[in-house]
Amino acid sequence: MPLRNIKLTIEYNGTHYHGWQTQLPKLRTIQRTIEDKLKKILNEKIALIGSGRTDAGVHALAQIANFKTASSISLTKLQYALNSLLPPDIVIKKVEEVDLGFHSRFSAKSKVYRYIILNRSYPSAFLKDRVYFYPYPLDINLMRKAAILLKGKHDFRCFQLKDKIERDSIRTIKDIRIKKRGSFIYIEIEADGFLYGMARSIVGTLIEIGKGKAIDTKRLLKMKDRSLGGPTVPASGLYLVKIKY
């Protein structure tokens, strides 16, 4: 059999996982869980390449991953077998055969993350670990004005978590939108890449601004100092929504 390149679209509830991938052996990750099932189904060792990592507790509506295989299994059968074997918090939404040159990470042009805030006086009985419950008033307009200033190509060092410093911290935010639907606030960020903790640091800073704290996001970018922004919000409200190729 010639080699085939298989692309998976994956939905997961990240609550009980140590993220998509981790160097630490023996920790439960999304990648390792899917690889194990692929090995069982295809009877060969599989290297699953994700579009990028998601942190512990972060969710995905459409993470993309690909792997190469010599198997001739049908795509429908593979999807069915995977969903039968995988735990219920990981679901394969789509299985496609793609060009051998396709690479989930290197071929990606941009990623979209969504952060969900439940903004009312009482929590939801269904959404613990799925949204960030924030019971105090937020001024959406102040948040929008501050968010727009982050658009474009900048050094985002000020939104990088200190414990994992990457060398090149220049990224381009292509779009950042804040929507309110009932008691829910959605903050959607599209960028060509995200530094470690960047989405959650931006959201934490925007929440401080929504509370009324005078933070100048333009100045923040220039100062390159994480301590001047707001706190990093919990991973539970964050969803990887889309990878654009």
Place this chain on the structure above:
Amino acid sequence: MPLRNIKLTIEYNGTHYHGWQTQLPKLRTIQRTIEDKLKKILNEKIALIGSGRTDAGVHALAQIANFKTASSISLTKLQYALNSLLPPDIVIKKVEEVDLGFHSRFSAKSKVYRYIILNRSYPSAFLKDRVYFYPYPLDINLMRKAAILLKGKHDFRCFQLKDKIERDSIRTIKDIRIKKRGSFIYIEIEADGFLYGMARSIVGTLIEIGKGKAIDTKRLLKMKDRSLGGPTVPASGLYLVKIKY
């Protein structure tokens, strides 16, 4: 202090509970869990009256319950204290002081239940125990036609689970609606009361009809025989949506 009558609007994820209420001691129920917290907050023994029972695993978006108390605690403080002490899968959405004559069960005019079916080839990573995943095609129009015949005042014995037979099985279905939104099918039933397992037996029968099985719901009502209908669907897809007074 004169006696006050307090009405609670309660949302709960029923997955980890033996229903709203049960005669069996020591089992974890929604009612017992809330009563325990009320006792702690108000420092008096509380008898919490629900609008009716929900079975193990059934959810509620707005269950109604009331209790009498001599306490002068403010409603805002009581709501905040309850939500702080309750586990995250039970949330008090509203606390109101009502007329002393109000009784959650006896004053109820009708109840609305919603059943949610996820009808596509793959499940959802977020909705296990929250919807009924059904991957085979369903003909919504056949289901609608059969559902309409159930409207009105009938003896619903044929939709009553055998293990809990109530004497009077005459009920009035005021409305029954089937909606499709994307891959989700919502079956909403409003009735003046529900027999044990009635909503889930009706849904199970409608699913059989949607699959193409020729079941005459009019004849089913006349035959009064549970074995002629479809299976009882799992509790996990069922939500108590509204109590009308």
